[in-house]
Amino acid sequence: MKQAYPYDLKKDSILIEVVLNTLKNEEEVFKAIQSHLKENEIEYFHSAKIRKETFFQVNPPKVRTWITNNEQSRIVNLFQELLKENPTPIDITLEFLEWLFIGFDEKKLFTELISILFNQKISLPDNFFEECRNNYEEIMQGNILPKEKK
Secondary structure, eight states: OOOOOBOOTTTSOHHHHHHHHHHOOHHHHHHHHHTTOOTTOSSOBOOOHHHHHHHHHHHHHHHHHHHHTTOHHHHHHHHHHHHHSSSOOHHHHHHHHHHHHHHOOOHHHHHHHHHHHTTTOSOOOTTHHHHHHHHHHHHHTTSSOOGGGO
């Protein structure tokens, strides 16, 4: 079996880059996210391709229905279940969160999921969602370079 590649929060997630540009406290953000590591985990790894493909084939239709039916609590439960898995599929978790962020205008849901991702360890400003959206657009347009490329 192929060895999984370590997942680098600094390099492998545009959403984390957006959050870092919004909150400006890299160390706290990484500590909060890493607080989800299980006792037997020392770092996050990329998920198997089939695991990721299965998740993104099965869940988007459900999530769209839940949003249409105003059942955001089911999305929160799905997100929490991802973070409880062993090993934690952080890549799937962050891609799912980014998919929700760019695909839906769900400010309250996004903020709640980010708080869960941070294990409730970081308080978010009232304009967090809007600032993240602005930073996301700037990064996508190339106006803000990822920290590694500056």
